[in-house]
Amino acid sequence: MNKQLILVKRPITIPEKDTWELRSTAIPKIADGEALIKTHYLSLDPAMRGWMLDRKSYLPPVGIGEVMRAGTIGEVIESKHQSFEVGDILSGWGGAQQYFTTDGDRQYKVDTSLVPMTKYLGALGMPGMTAYFGILEVGKIKKGDVVLVSGAAGAVGSVVGQIAKVKGCTVIGIAGGTAKCQYVVETLGFDGCIDYKSEDLYTAIKSHCPDGINVYFDNVGGDILDAALANIKLNARVVLCGAISQYNHTEVQGPKNYLSLLINRGTMQGVIVLDYADRYMEAAMQMGMWMMDGKITTEEDVYDGIENFHETFMRLFNGKKRGKLLLKILED
């Protein structure tokens, strides 16, 4: 049987367990030109919260009664597709289910001989691409810039900071708790890290970046965004990548310090990774080389079983995870 996680209601604030229903159906049969995939890992991303809202956005909302949208990596176990053979590993949009069929649309064959497959949902997947294009194309970092990154121990933030280090920037992270901050500095090599759970944000940023911030990469929104805005330099760039602190609120907390953009002629700009789809290859190659060279280190935090989807999903919001959050769906 095929266990699937179906979206059955639209949460207003924090998604409860009954937002989804676990259903068992028959494993689907493949037609000519299709392959059957067994999903090994599923990616848990803050963006999923947005896909559950019934509003116009960069992707249509997941429909009620549909399988929850999710990035996956899995193995071809049966194939009538001309490009895929049994045993191939495919990364793409498999959704929250154990098995699915594909005609190949938005599924990419990946090579797991040099890196474990989980990396294709992290640094070599959407989070890595988001970090790459967000900090380089929207953040427009250059050598010597002071770069502040929130969600610094997370899947995107950890890569953003390491790319900025490669490019010769001074990089300060913001993360929750001593252990994460230690990881950000000692393992990821940031120049400093602020613990938002125990430090006064404005003062801490001011002390780490006494001359101000050139680029702020925001994954969180809320008070952290405000404290960052209060510390920007002339012509600073604020990259809006996410607002994890706000996704479960009915009303978003707007940045009351947004006029700092006016005084400092700053720019605040959103980044959506899908816009760079035709350049993923470039970014993935570059990221792969940096990983091989030891310049980019990433970590995956893996939980087990589609039954534990809700509990694992909540770790995105309660901070109980480090690096890329994954759910193992079926054994290798």
Place this chain on the structure above:
Amino acid sequence: MNKQLILVKRPITIPEKDTWELRSTAIPKIADGEALIKTHYLSLDPAMRGWMLDRKSYLPPVGIGEVMRAGTIGEVIESKHQSFEVGDILSGWGGAQQYFTTDGDRQYKVDTSLVPMTKYLGALGMPGMTAYFGILEVGKIKKGDVVLVSGAAGAVGSVVGQIAKVKGCTVIGIAGGTAKCQYVVETLGFDGCIDYKSEDLYTAIKSHCPDGINVYFDNVGGDILDAALANIKLNARVVLCGAISQYNHTEVQGPKNYLSLLINRGTMQGVIVLDYADRYMEAAMQMGMWMMDGKITTEEDVYDGIENFHETFMRLFNGKKRGKLLLKILED
């Protein structure tokens, strides 16, 4: 005697009359290399509210005990300056006083044979330069864009919209009251105008711009900014020029719809006209030609007497003015 308006305290919210003190001193004597100016008109600008705050900004705050900073236009009545003769008209930073001396720093001789001198504090002065560089350099308008402008009947907004019309855009204004909206459409030639005092903002914007906004030029902040953000198109530009609705608040209302910038890959960027000082000549020439050609129409709203500074200043916030707000200081 020389009547001067001195800043004597820093208002927290709405500036009361006792924020300033009117003092009489002797008319200053000029030294070699200086000229004495009799001020004819003083410019009242929303930015003045910011200059009264004791905080780091794009200009140092006006000091307590100092003459209030203000743009002026006046006449040379005595000169030991090699470039200025008695009768010359100078535009610059004269401050809120009847007479002042200058060594020529940031004072520009202007030609009043074709346009009345008041235009040099409006379309040919800071508001016009702000409109020009804000909409062209930050807004980056191009033919066919849908442009929304708040404060549309004001000194900056009225020029912004007319420049956008010259460039082939569809232009919708936002202003307060039927009379102003009529002025914006019938006299200034905007394609439409929304009365924020009587219309639901979101719905009205949606109805005037059914396919969304390419560029929003914001002079006001608050709920209008939020309604505009909710209606932006993909890759929209939001030009932050001011936030008149917020200047007398102790805590600024942050735009709770700022994540629309993320979903739509929009950009929000501040403009400070001083950054374009080396291009004022270009803008002033262009603006002058558009004015001569009837493409840009502006209006000045002139009140009389330095004694009425406070009451006139408050018109910036209560909306009881149209076009460029000026105070006549001394008769011609």
